[in-house]
Amino acid sequence: MPDYDYIIVGSGTAGATLAARLTEDPDCRVLVLEGGGSDRNFWLKLPVGYYKSIYNPSYSHLYRSEPDDGINGRQIDCPRGRVIGGSSSINGLIFIRGQHGDFDDWARRGADGWDYNSVLPYFRKLETSSGTPSQYRGAQGPLQVSDLRNKNAACDAWMEAAGEAGLPRNPDFNGASSYGVGSYQLTLRGRWRDSAATAFLKPAMGRPNLTVKLHAQVFGLIFDGKRARGVSYRHNGQDCQVNCASEVILCGGSVQTPQLLQLSGIGPASLLRQHGIKVRHDAPEVGENLQDHIQMRTIVELSRRGLSLNDHIRNPLRLAQMGLDWLINGAGPLSVGAGQVGGAMCTKYAEDNRPDLQLFVMPLSVDKPGKPLHRYSGFTTSFWQCHPESRGSIHIDSADPARDPKIRMNYLNTQRDRDVTLEGLKIVRDIYRQPAFRDLWSREVIPGDDCRTDEEMLNAIRSNATTVYHLVGTCRMGSDAGAVVDPQLRVQGVEGLRIVDASIMPSITSANTNSATYMIAEKAASIIQSSH
Known part of the structure; x- marks a missing residue:
């Protein structure tokens, strides 16, 4: 008999969560294969450390997109976590589920049982929220979710300005509605980042029925006829094979999961034959339906020094104060994530009163994570279209x-995507000019005061917009024959193979995708336990 019941490929957000839940049954033997290594690094633990880690090749697979006409021929960096905990170990810590309607959309598209009311119990199960108790929030889950622990006068003024522009305050984006403005919640355990590794996988690694192998790069699936029986992988320079008694579960994410399927003969037949790969199952949609949020960052220079972290970072006394605040209180600028x-x-252009624009504000400015903060007093408002129509491929x-x-x-491949994004830039500029904020800044750096016409603004978006690292959808879930997985997450056309990661999303959630990926794994664990 094989040594394992399940082989999980990838220890990212979904893989780590799934492994922990399945091994709660002492009779369930699970092997997790992770291509990356340990997360024992200070910058992976410090909340604001994602600025250092997201482009570090020791912890991130630095994929790069093809040149894209929609963004003036530029290529986009697409870092994916290559470390225990996956992208949850290197992301910006923002915890937001998305709109209720996002999941109802999934159900309407054939993902039976994935509507909001059906997935809410799994959202609640995975978290312990530090906020006000409510029917929407969890209080006993492994993942610690914290309210913002940093105050900034410029951010407060921005929210006042957003109110003057007509937006109400929202105390909890994960509650009754995501509409309005407020502070973002973060995955924090005490003063440190809480990831899928720290919340789920590491506490489970003491169980005798869980085996985790790091630096194990899976490069193929092993089949017995139509049934997946195991995987081939390279570990410490040795080529290995391992079989399982029940199922192989792919948790590699929206890039690596379709890649592994295609390498194993499951994908568009013409593509596989082009590369000399035997077609095991012609699945035209494997690798299709790629979606992402593309964000446009606007930057203004504040006229008052001391409001921007750009100023604090070059002041030794303020740096020391920031360090003490984090060390003693677990608060302050070092406790923040990708948005305050x-x-x-x-x-x-919004339909049915559903928000179609998401905004993120930080009292700093930088070209991209890992680069030095600008020397002027920068302030950034980023925004993206919640429900883009454009689709790509892997x-x-x-x-x-x-x-x-x-x-x-x-x-930006459709007119609607261009229209909504252009309108977003106009709205953000309007917020800057509201009475509560307009006296705090002296000039617009990006896109710049000389950018006035719609054509100029759209070109500025094409030249400056970039990814928010939310790649999803490349192994679409549905009830139709073309879907890659069915609503039980079983790969159609073969047996003994499931996918549990963000690639199964029929459509992208309106905000950050990490929370929904945790939920997918929680629900998947319930489905698998019920079926076996």
Whole structure:
């Protein structure tokens, strides 16, 4: 008999959560194979450390997209976590589920049983929220979710300005509605980041029925006829194979999961034959339906020094104060993630009063994570379209598993996407000019005061917008024959194979996707336990 019941490929947000839940049954033997290594690094623990880690090749697979006409021929960096905990160990810590309607949309698209009322219990199960108790929030889950622990006068003024522009305050984006502005919640355990590794996997690793192998790069699936029986992988320079008694479960994410399927003969037949791969199952949608949020960052220079973290970072006394605040109180600027305040709002293109624009605000400015903060007193408001229509793809470029696939994003590929994003820029500029904020800044740096016409603004968006690292959808879930997985997350056309990660999302959630990925794993664990 095989040594394991389940083989989980990937220890990211979904894989770590799923492994912990399945091994709560002492008779369930689970092997987790992770291509990356340990998360024992200070920058992976410090909340604001994602600025250092997200582009660090020791912890992130630095994929790069193909040149994209929608963003003036630029290529986009697409870092994916390559470490225990996956992208939950390197992301910006923002915890927001998305709109209730996002999940009702999934159900309407054929993901039976994935409507909001059906998934809410799993959202509640996974978290312990530090906020006000409510029917929407969890109080006993492994993942610690904290309210913002940093105050900034410029951010407070921005929220007042958003109120003057017509947006109400929202005390909890994960409650009754995501509409309005407020502070973002973060995955924090005490003063440190809480990831899928720290919340789920590591506490479970003491169980005798869980085995985790790091630096184990899976490069193929093993089949017995139509049934997946195991995987082939490379570990410490050795080529290995391992079989399981029940199922192989792919948790590699929206890039690596379709890549592994295609390398194993499951995907568009023409693509597989092009690279000399035997077609095991012709699945035209494997690697298709790629979605992402593309954000436009606007930056203004504040006229009062001391409001921007750009100023504090170069002041030794303020740096020491920041360090002490974090060390003693677990608070202050070192405790923040990718956004302090922001919210969701409706443009004139919104349908059914559902927000179609998400905003993120930080009292700093930088070219991208890992780069030095600007020397002027910068302040950033980013925004993205909640429900983009544009779709891209993930296609292998070779039968060599060590070679990155081709990532085509196709950003701003529809008129609606361009219209909503352009309207978003106008709205953000309007908020800057409201009475509560307009006297705090002296000039607009990006896109710049000389950018006035719609054509100029759209070109500025094409030249400056970038990913929010929310790649999803490449192994779509549905009830139709074309869906890659059914609502039980079983890969159609074969047996003994499931997918549990963000690639199964039929459509992207309106905000950050990490919370929904945790939920997918929680619900998947329940489905699998019920079926076996």
